[in-house]
Amino acid sequence: MSRDKTLIVANWKMNLNVGEASLYLHQLAKLVKSHRDVEVVLAPTALALQSLSLQVNSRQFKLAAQNFYWRDHGPYTGEISATQLRGIVQYALVGHSERRHVFHDSDKDIRAKVQAAIRNHIIPILCIGETASEHADGETRDVVHDQLVGGLANVTSEELEHVVIAYEPVWAISAGDGRGRADKPEDVTAVIRVIRNQIKHLYGPKAAESIQVLYGASVNPDNAAAFLAIPEVDGLLVGGASLNAHDFNEIIKKAHKGSGVAKV
Ligand code: 13P
Numbered sequence: 001m002s003r004d005k006t007l008i009v010a011n012w013k014m015n016l017n018v019g020e021a022s023l024y025l026h027q028l029a030k031l032v033k034s035h036r037d038v039e040v041v042l043a044p045t046a047l048a049l050q051s052l053s054l055q056v057n058s059r060q061f062k063l064a065a066q067n068f069y070w071r072d073h074g075p076y077t078g079e080i081s082a083t084q085l086r087g088i089v090q091y092a093l094v095g096h097s098e099r100r101h102v103f104h105d106s107d108k109d110i111r112a113k114v115q116a117a118i119r120n121h122i123i124p125i126l127c128i129g130e131t132a133s134e135h136a137d138g139e140t141r142d143v144v145h146d147q148l149v150g151g152l153a154n155v156t157s158e159e160l161e162h163v164v165i166a167y168e169p170v171w172a173i174s175a176g177d178g179r180g181r182a183d184k185p186e187d188v189t190a191v192i193r194v195i196r197n198q199i200k201h202l203y204g205p206k207a208a209e210s211i212q213v214l215y216g217a218s219v220n221p222d223n224a225a226a227f228l229a230i231p232e233v234d235g236l237l238v239g240g241a242s243l244n245a246h247d248f249n250e251i252i253k254k255a256h257k258g259s260g261v262a263k264v
Helices: 018-031 046-055 097-101 107-119 132-136 140-151 174-178 185-203 205-210 224-228 245-255
Strands: 006-011 038-043 061-065 091-094 123-128 164-167 212-216 235-238
Touching: 006 091, 006 212, 006 245, 018 046, 018 061, 018 245, 038 091, 038 245, 046 061, 091 107, 107 123, 107 140, 123 140, 132 140, 140 185, 164 185, 185 205, 185 212, 185 224, 224 235, 224 245, 235 245
Parallel strands: 006 038, 006 235, 038 061, 061 091, 091 123, 123 164, 164 212, 212 235
Antiparallel strands: none
16 A cells, blocks of 8 residues: 555444445535545445445445455355455455454454455455553553554565554544544554554564554544644544545545645
8 A cells, every 4th residue: 555645434333224325425426526645435334335336436435344254255154254345345444443342353353354355355454542441551552562463463565565554542432432532643643653663663664654554533524634634644544424424525625635734
């Protein structure tokens, strides 16, 4: 992935049914002006992925899976594999905190999912971030380090070029314990520096410089510009505010370099 493009990802979580998702896409397509320097990605319910893949203008928007199982085929009732998603989505979230904490996805599961995505030519967006208690106990660096090392354990340097990292402090996610309390830009900068340092340690300086790192958690049209202005931030993973097409478009507009939001 190249850092030339700012990535704006909508994680709709378990919201919007198939009809609503289609209507939303129709609305958003009319609102959003495409720019070469911005990539907009939508992560709807898995049920809507197939129909949206036929409806979407893939030059305007890409699609992402919110989750999948790491095996490619077999007797895994109720699961969807990256192999089945191949050709429908270009991206997939892996290790979102709701997967880690509500569904107990382990580091081993997350590592296997990163591998499965790569194997199936889907770009994994590896989500990492500390909980409220880990934050309060000053464990942010250790947690981020462990989740990064765990998720990337089997990833080669070449494969890393097709991996995106998203830093989402769990305590700041609006649906979690954050209640809309976004992180401070200076703290985000510090944690993303930790992430890049770890990538440098594992893969060298070039990889650390070129890996795309997003920020997520309580991003909205009012604070998006402040996060996008952080030099270390290459895009946003948006939850609640992405459920409203007008609000999401306001966030997308701020990602375009000509929008007046300059990196500081
Ligand atoms: P909110 O933007 O609703 O806090 O959600 C963030 C998130 O979890 C995106 O993946």
